Every structure is written in structure tokens, then in C-alpha cells.
Amino acid sequence: AQRVTQPEKLLSVFKGAPVELKCNYSYSGSPELFWYVQYSRQRLQLLLRHISRESIKGFTADLNKGETSFHLKKPFAQEEDSAMYYCAIGRLGFQKLVFGTGTRLLVSP
Amino acid sequence: GAGVSQSPSNKVTEKGKDVELRCDPISGHTALYWYRQSLGQGLEFLIYFQGNSAPDKSGLPSDRFSAERTGGSVSTLTIQRTQQEDSAVYLCASSLGGAGDTQYFGPGTRLTVL
Numbered sequence: 001a002q003r004v005t006q007p008e009k010l011l012s013v014f015k016g017a018p019v020e021l022k023c024n025y026s027y028s029g030s031p032e033l034f035w036y037v038q039y040s041r042q043r044l045q046l047l048l049r050h051i052s053r054e055s056i057k058g059f060t061a062d063l064n065k066g067e068t069s070f071h072l073k074k075p076f077a078q079e080e081d082s083a084m085y086y087c088a089i090g091r092l093g094f095q096k097l098v099f100g101t102g103t104r105l106l107v108s109p
Numbered sequence: 110g111a112g113v114s115q116s117p118s119n120k121v122t123e124k125g126k127d128v129e130l131r132c133d134p135i136s137g138h139t140a141l142y143w144y145r146q147s148l149g150q151g152l153e154f155l156i157y158f159q160g161n162s163a164p165d166k167s168g169l170p171s172d173r174f175s176a177e178r179t180g181g182s183v184s185t186l187t188i189q190r191t192q193q194e195d196s197a198v199y200l201c202a203s204s205l206g207g208a209g210d211t212q213y214f215g216p217g218t219r220l221t222v223l
Contacts, residue, residue, distance in 0.1 A: 044214040095165060099152035
């Protein structure tokens with residue numbers, strides 16, 4: 001069965017510090033991994049997906065199949081990055097997504 | 110254009126009552142998804158509609174839950190004989206096609222069962 005684990009419920013950093021939000025998954029097959037973000041009083045939205053290999057708002061995530069991880073990283077956190085972040089997994093040609101429980105990122109000035 | 114809309118935004122009901130939650134997807138999107146987010150949990154897939162194909166109901170937690178999508182657009186999620194454990198935020202998402210397309214989420218309906 002597909003499973004996504006986000007071990008940290010809350011990650012608190014200072015502005016300008018590096019940030020890494022952890023995501024581990026279990027899946028047999030070819031997974032597609034996503035990060036979704038929900039800013040305060042806004043709806044859930046896609047941040048990035050591993051297949052695109054892109055950097056959005058300074059965030060990157062690399063799929064590590066050996067460690068079954070898809071950690072989200074940003075070298076210098078900004079206050080506006082404060083939000084709830086969800087890691088999700090689907091199979092290639094996916095329909096439904098399986099989400100982790102989310103990590104709240106709090107960036108303090 | 111307008112995003113995914115859901116109504117009501119909040120619903121408080123008594124245990125045992127039936128509720129209907131509505132989702133209006135983005136115009137032209139053929140795929141529609143329902144998820145549930147319970148307190149402290151991640152988003153849980155409930156059901157998926159794609160065009161005229163039979164829906165994927167594999168995530169519905171019990172036969173008290175059902176959903177339909179009329180005319181390939183608006184969808185209604187119905188919960189019969191609500192229980193307290195049904196209390197959650199119910200999220201709807203739509204995508205242009207099915208497999209591989211970005212899902213756009215609505216604001217959710219917060220359901221509270223007393």
C-alpha cells in the first residue's frame with residue numbers, strides 16, 4: 001500500500017536559515033511525488049512535483065529512490081514561506097493521491 | 110477564471126442526520142476528486158470521477174457515503190446518518206484531464222457532527 005510519512009508536525013526556523021521538510025514514502029512501482037502548500041486562509045495548492053524537476057519559490061525537492069524520500073528544501077527561508085506543507089504520492093498515470101499528515105513551517109523574523 | 114467552489118463552507122448537523130456537500134469544479138475540467146481531512150490526519154481520498162467513466166469509489170469509508178456527478182460538472186457528496194467521526198473538512202479538487210494533471214482544490218466544507 002502507498003504510504004507517506006512526514007515525521008515533523010511543526011518546523012520552526014528563523015528567516016534566512018535553511019529549511020528541510022522531510023517526506024518518506026513506501027510504494028511499489030513507479031511513484032510520482034508532489035508537495036502541496038496551504039498558506040493561511042488560502043486553499044491547498046500544488047507547489048512542485050518531482051517529474052518537473054523545477055524550483056518554485058526557491059524550493060526544490062529531489063526524489064531519492066534508495067532512501068524512498070522526497071524532502072523539500074530551501075536554502076534561505078522567508079517569512080512568507082510560513083504555511084502548511086503536505087507531501088503526496090501517486091502512481092505514474094495517477095488518479096488519486098495519498099497525502100502525508102503535513103508539516104507546519106513557521107519562519108520567524 | 111473562477112476556481113473550484115464548494116458549498117456550504119461550514120455545516121453543523123446532529124448525529125443521525127443526512128448532509129449534502131456540493132462541489133463546482135473549474136469549467137472544462139473532466140476529473141473531479143473528493144478528499145477528507147480529519148483533525149491531525151492527512152488528506153484521505155474518497156472518490157474520483159473522470160468523464161463518463163465509472164467513478165473510483167475505493168476510498169469511501171462506508172456505505173453511508175455516496176457521491177454523484179451530474180452532467181459531468183457539479184458533484185454532490187452525501188453522507189447519510191452522520192456520525193461524530195464524520196466530522197472533518199471535505200475537500201474537492203478538479204483537474205483538466207485525469208492521469209498526471211494538476212489537481213486544483215476548493216476551499217473545503219467544514220462538517221461538524223454534534
